[in-house]
Amino acid sequence: xxxxxxxxxxxxxxxxxxxxxxxxxxxxxxxxxxxxxxxxxxxxxxxxxxxxxxxxxxxxxxxxxxxxxxxxxxxxxxxxxxxxxxxxxxxxxxxxxxxxxxxxxxxxxxxxxxxxxxxxxxxxxxxxxxxxxxxxxxxxxxxxxxxxxxxxxxxxxxxxxxxxxxxxxxxxxxxxxxxxxxxxxxxxxxxxxxxxxxxxxxxxxxxxxxxxxxxxxxxxxxxxxxxxxx
Amino acid sequence: xxxxxxxxxxxxxxxxxxxxxxxxxxxxxxxxxxxxxxxxxxxxxxxxxxxxxxxxxxxxxxxxxxxxxxxxxxxxxxxxxxxxxxxxxxxxxxxxxxxxxxxxxxxxxxxxxxxxxxxxxxxxxxxxxxxxxxxxxxxxxxxxxxxxxxxxxxxxxxxxxxxxxxxxxxxxxxxxxxxxxxxxxxxxxxxxxxxxxxxxxxxxxxxxxxxxxxxxxxxxxxxxxxxxxxxxxxxxxxxxxxxxxxxxxxxxxxxxxxxxxxxxxxxxxxxxxxxxxxxxxxxxxxxxxxxxxxxxxxxxxxxxxxxxxxxxxxxxxxxxxxxxxxxxxxxxxxxxxxxxxxxxxxxxxxxxxxxxxxxxxxxxxxxxxxxxxxxxxxxxxxxxxxxxxxxxxxxxxxxxxxxxxxxxxxxxxxxxxxxxxxxxxxxxxxxxxxxxxxxxxxxxxxxxxxxxxxxxxxxxxxxxxxxxxxxxxxxxxxxxxxxxxxxxxxxxxxxxxxxxxxxxxxxxxxxxxxxxxxxxxxx
Numbered sequence: 001x002x003x004x005x006x007x008x009x010x011x012x013x014x015x016x017x018x019x020x021x022x023x024x025x026x027x028x029x030x031x032x033x034x035x036x037x038x039x040x041x042x043x044x045x046x047x048x049x050x051x052x053x054x055x056x057x058x059x060x061x062x063x064x065x066x067x068x069x070x071x072x073x074x075x076x077x078x079x080x081x082x083x084x085x086x087x088x089x090x091x092x093x094x095x096x097x098x099x100x101x102x103x104x105x106x107x108x109x110x111x112x113x114x115x116x117x118x119x120x121x122x123x124x125x126x127x128x129x130x131x132x133x134x135x136x137x138x139x140x141x142x143x144x145x146x147x148x149x150x151x152x153x154x155x156x157x158x159x160x161x162x163x164x165x166x167x168x169x170x171x172x173x174x175x176x177x178x179x180x181x182x183x184x185x186x187x188x189x190x191x192x193x194x195x196x197x198x199x200x201x202x203x204x205x206x207x208x209x210x211x212x213x214x215x216x217x218x219x220x221x222x223x224x225x226x227x228x229x230x
Numbered sequence: 231x232x233x234x235x236x237x238x239x240x241x242x243x244x245x246x247x248x249x250x251x252x253x254x255x256x257x258x259x260x261x262x263x264x265x266x267x268x269x270x271x272x273x274x275x276x277x278x279x280x281x282x283x284x285x286x287x288x289x290x291x292x293x294x295x296x297x298x299x300x301x302x303x304x305x306x307x308x309x310x311x312x313x314x315x316x317x318x319x320x321x322x323x324x325x326x327x328x329x330x331x332x333x334x335x336x337x338x339x340x341x342x343x344x345x346x347x348x349x350x351x352x353x354x355x356x357x358x359x360x361x362x363x364x365x366x367x368x369x370x371x372x373x374x375x376x377x378x379x380x381x382x383x384x385x386x387x388x389x390x391x392x393x394x395x396x397x398x399x400x401x402x403x404x405x406x407x408x409x410x411x412x413x414x415x416x417x418x419x420x421x422x423x424x425x426x427x428x429x430x431x432x433x434x435x436x437x438x439x440x441x442x443x444x445x446x447x448x449x450x451x452x453x454x455x456x457x458x459x460x461x462x463x464x465x466x467x468x469x470x471x472x473x474x475x476x477x478x479x480x481x482x483x484x485x486x487x488x489x490x491x492x493x494x495x496x497x498x499x500x501x502x503x504x505x506x507x508x509x510x511x512x513x514x515x516x517x518x519x520x521x522x523x524x525x526x527x528x529x530x531x532x533x534x535x536x537x538x539x540x541x542x543x544x545x546x547x548x549x550x551x552x553x554x555x556x557x558x559x560x561x562x563x564x565x566x567x568x569x570x571x572x573x574x575x576x577x578x579x580x581x582x583x584x585x586x587x588x589x590x591x592x593x594x595x596x597x598x599x600x601x602x603x604x605x606x607x608x609x610x611x612x613x614x615x616x617x618x619x620x621x622x623x624x625x626x627x628x629x630x631x632x633x634x635x636x637x638x639x640x641x642x643x644x645x646x647x648x649x650x651x652x653x654x655x656x657x658x659x660x661x662x663x664x665x666x667x668x669x670x671x672x673x674x675x676x677x678x679x680x681x682x683x684x685x686x687x688x689x690x691x692x693x694x695x696x697x698x699x700x701x702x703x704x705x706x707x708x709x710x711x712x713x714x715x716x717x718x719x720x721x722x723x724x725x726x727x728x729x730x731x732x733x734x735x736x737x738x739x740x741x742x743x744x745x746x747x748x749x750x751x752x753x
Contacts (some may be wrong), residue, residue, distance in 0.1 A: 027540065033547035040554040100539045102581045104599060122546045122574045125554065144606060144618055145599050181606055181618035181659070 019132070022048035022065035024056040024082065025098070026074050030121070034069065037125050044129065053082030060086060060093065067094040067132060070115070072106055080106075080113045087114035087210065094135055108149045114210045147178035150205060167208070171201050321356060321381075322427025324409035324458040324466065327434055332405040337435040337442060338455060340397045342426045344390055344416065352417040355384040359401040359410040360466065366398040369444030373475055378409075381469040385477040390416060397426065398435075398443035407465050409458045430454045524589040527631075531588040539580055546573045586635055594629045594668065598661045601641055601670070605659050608642075612649045614657045614674070621662040629668075633701050633721060637670060640697040640705065643690045644672040644717045652676025652715060667703075667722040678709045694719070 021038050023046055025031040035046040048063040050056040053074045060068060068086065072079040083095050097110040097118040107118045117135040119128060154167045167175070170191075177187045184202075188195045327336045344350060355372075357365055362376035367389060375382050401410045412428035433452040435442040462468045485491050549570035556563040585591055585600050598620050609616040641659075648657050654676030661670050681691075691707060694717065698705040703721035 027544075029544050030540075030547060033544070033551050036551050037547065037554065040551075100543045101535055101577070101584060102603075104603065120577075121543045122577050124570075125550050144602055148620075179618070179620075181602065181616045183615075186615065 018043045018045040019067065019136070020045060020047040020063070020065040021132070022046075022050065022056070022060050022063060022068045024050045024053065024068060024074065024079065025071045026051055027071075030071075037128070038069075040125065041129055044132070053077030053079065053085075056082055057085055057089065061089050064090065065093065067096060067136060069096050069098055069119070072097050072099045072110060080110050080115075083110060083115050084113040096132065096135055104145045104149075108146055108153075111146065111150075111206075112153065112209060116206065116210075144179045144181045147175045150209065151175045151179065153209075167205065168201075171205050174198055174201050175205065318413075318461055318468075320354075320415040320425050320427065321413035321461045322411060322429050323460045324411050324464055325428045325430065325432060325455040326408050326410065326458045328453075328456050330403065330408045332403065334403045334408060335437070336401050336403070336408070336410070337437070337439075338397075338399045338401065338410060338412075338428075338432045339435050339442065339445070339448060339452065340426065340432045341394060341446065341448070342397070342414075342424070343394050344392045344424065345418070345420070346392045348392060348418040348420045348422070350387055350390045350392075350416055351419050353385070353387045353390045353414065355386050355412075355414045356381050356472070357384070357399070357410075357412045358382060358469065359399070360408055361404045362402040363410065364400045366396075366400075366443040368396055369398070372478060375473070377473075378466060379470060381472045382475055383472050384475045386414075387477075389478055394446060396444070396446055400443075409464070409466065411461065411466075428455075430457055527587045527589045531584050534580060534584055534587075539577065539584075542573050542577050542580070546570050546577070549573065586631065586638075592628055592630055592634070594663075597629050597634045597637070601638060601661065602659065604638075604642065605645055605657075608645055609649065609657060614649060614652075614654055617656060617658045619658060619660040619662070636697045636701045637668075637703075637719060637721060640694045640719055641670055641672060643694050643697075644719075647690050647717075648672065648674045648676065648715070651679070654714065664720070667720050670719040671716065672719075673714065673716040675714045678711050678713045678715050680711055681707055681709055 018041075021044055023031060023034055023038070025034060031049060031051070035049055038044050038046040047065055048059055050059055054077055056068070056070070070079045070083055070086075074082065077085075079097060083097065086093065086095060094116045095114065097107065097115045098121050099106060099118060100121050102120060110118060117131065119131055123131065151167070151172060154172075173191070174187055177190065182190070184195050184198045188198050191198075325338070327334075355365075357363060358375075358378055358381050360378035362374070364374040365372045365384070367386065372384055372386065372389075373382070397412075397414070399410060399412065401408070410428060412426070412432075414424075414426040416424040416426075418424060432455040433448050434455055435445075435452055439445070439449070458464060459466075486495075549566050553563050553566045553570070556566070582604075585596075590596070591600070602618050602620060605618070606616050645657070648654060652674045654674035657672065657674045659670070659672055661668070663669070694707075695705045698719055698721070701721060703719060706718040706720070707715070708718075709715035
């Protein structure tokens with residue numbers, strides 16, 4: 001598990017050291033446009049461009065960017081698989097899944113694999129920047145559908161996992177309210193807590209989800225590597 | 231091949247005698263003979279096949295065995311003295327073909343006529359041959375045997391009716407002398423007697439004529455038989471024994487053995503099996519069609535996603551890049567922004583289309599997910615707070631395209647109305663199963679209206695009703711001025727459940743014309 005100190009601290013953007021962004025995208029035009037859009041913000045810089053998941057696994061651990069924008073459909077190794085492997089290699093990197101179409105099933109799979117957030121490719125550049133900063137601050141987007149799925153998946157895993165990977169009562173409460181379509185603010189009002197606390201709880205949910213998926217991913221990754229090397 | 235036998239021999243000791251049955255109902259026999267003849271003529275080819283496959287028929291006796299099938303070792307024999315019938319005056323002469331050689335088969339043919347105005351009181355037929363014979367009357371075999379020292383006597387009283395008759399005898403000579411002798415004495419009700427004897431008026435049928443025993447007219451090429459020797463003279467001498475062939479009587483064919491019945495049965499079987507085959511193939515076709523439809527939908531979804539989606543996304547990005555390169559406030563930049571926004575709208579529309587046509591989304595769960603997502607995104611731009619109330623366990627229930635599409639459009643209409651007219655601060659979207667149907671409730675806390683007055687001006691309400699009617703559901707709207715508005719959509723599951731596969735075929739277009747019936751069966 002990565003250091004909670006860094007994760008809990010809000011991410012400060014300084015003009016001197018722009019955020020390092022890596023891009024994994026197989027289509028050349030989309031790749032060029034995205035890197036151009038990212039570089040058009042003074043506080044963001046595209047430091048690494050990968051064409052395939054395999055290339056990402058090779059380059060990103062060395063470059064150590066702050067965030068990775070990962071296309072969900074990649075040739076051979078999918079973005080979801082790449083995410084889970086990358087998280088196993090570099091747990092502290094933030095991965096944001098890019099999808100062309102809104103498909104919450106895929107998004108949930110990506111989140112389970114360790115992604116920290118997702119963006120539609122058609123997102124406006126300004127929104128992109130805001131979403132990036134959100135994710136880096138631990139505030140992953142949580143739609144009602146995703147919240148419902150998260151609750152379901154934790155309920156399924158509850159019997160086989162140790163206590164630390166279960167949702168607390170409060171976390172589940174918040175998720176269920178999210179599933180009902182309530183916004184973070186309404187939830188905070190209802191539960192008489194601050195919006196920050198709600199976000200904090202949600203961040204914990206994501207961490208638990210990632211940890212559980214990460215251990216799985218490591219096991220899977222090791223299992224897939226062993227026969228090839230021996 | 232053995233033709234089917236319509237007559238059988240019965241031993242007098244086992245069954246009632248010919249006199250009892252034969253005299254009783256001569257007309258019945260007449261009718262039956264005709265009916266059987268007609269059947270035979272029509273279904274001769276079928277019958278020949280059946281005789282091999284139908285175990286209900288008695289197996290024909292072996293070739294040239296003694297006619298007493300039941301007890302071949304002890305033929306029914308009467309000495310001439312016991313029979314008291316020394317009268318051979320009705321016997322003909324021994325006849326044969328001009329040439330005689332070993333292993334020779336000769337076919338004798340003779341027709342005779344029984345006058346129309348009489349009935350047959352008694353018909354006795356005596357026959358023998360050196361070495362083997364098969365006797366046919368009117369094309370049907372009466373019997374066969376192979377002992378020239380015996381005379382075989384047949385009682386064919388029941389088989390003769392007024393009219394023309396054909397006698398046909400196939401004789402086989404195994405070696406040396408050959409001959410065939412025949413005598414038929416028919417007593418008529420007029421008191422007269424008719425005699426048919428073997429003589430040179432018999433014709434010899436060439437070997438290449440097929441179906442010769444059934445021919446009623448001789449051909450020109452048939453030559454007359456040759457006289458060999460008179461009865462009692464020649465190498466054969468007189469007969470010591472007469473083998474009484476048990477009386478021949480019309481076989482009372484039970485109805486299930488009659489040709490018509492069997493034809494009917496076979497046709498019914500054929501019809502039923504063909505019918506089931508057709509139905510089975512329809513089921514297969516239906517499944518295949520459904521499968522293909524799903525595949526095709528999946529393919530279209532994939533194409534839209536992979537090709538169109540990617541390209542329009544690219545368009546959005548290109549537009550954004552172009553904008554970023556222009557100074558803010560420039561006119562072109564605004565235009566580019568509008569282009570990008572249009573393209574985004576197109577992608578949103580595409581999302582919805584993809585959702586609709588993707589067969590993987592054909593479940594209630596997917597429907598609920600999509601409707602909730604849509605409601606949230608849609609209401610985000612309005613001051614209305616969206617509250618969802620979705621039943622958790624509705625994942626696996628199938629919810630086919632026409633239903634979810636109609637329901638989605640109706641819900642969108644309701645959301646639209648709420649956003650435009652209600653002025654509400656909160657909207658509740660409730661999706662749950664109720665009884666045997668699915669209910670979707672859209673309820674706002676807005677200013678409400680009087681449904682009676684509003685109906686005419688709000689086209690959306692009629693639209694919602696129509697959409698639900700199309701799939702056999704209903705739409706209930708309740709609102710009071712100042713008290714919010716509640717729209718309830720209900721679709722019974724019975725409408726969703728596919729009708730049994732045959733009902734579409736059976737009811738055809740009838741159901742589809744009835745207003746409440748949806749086009750569910752076609753899907």
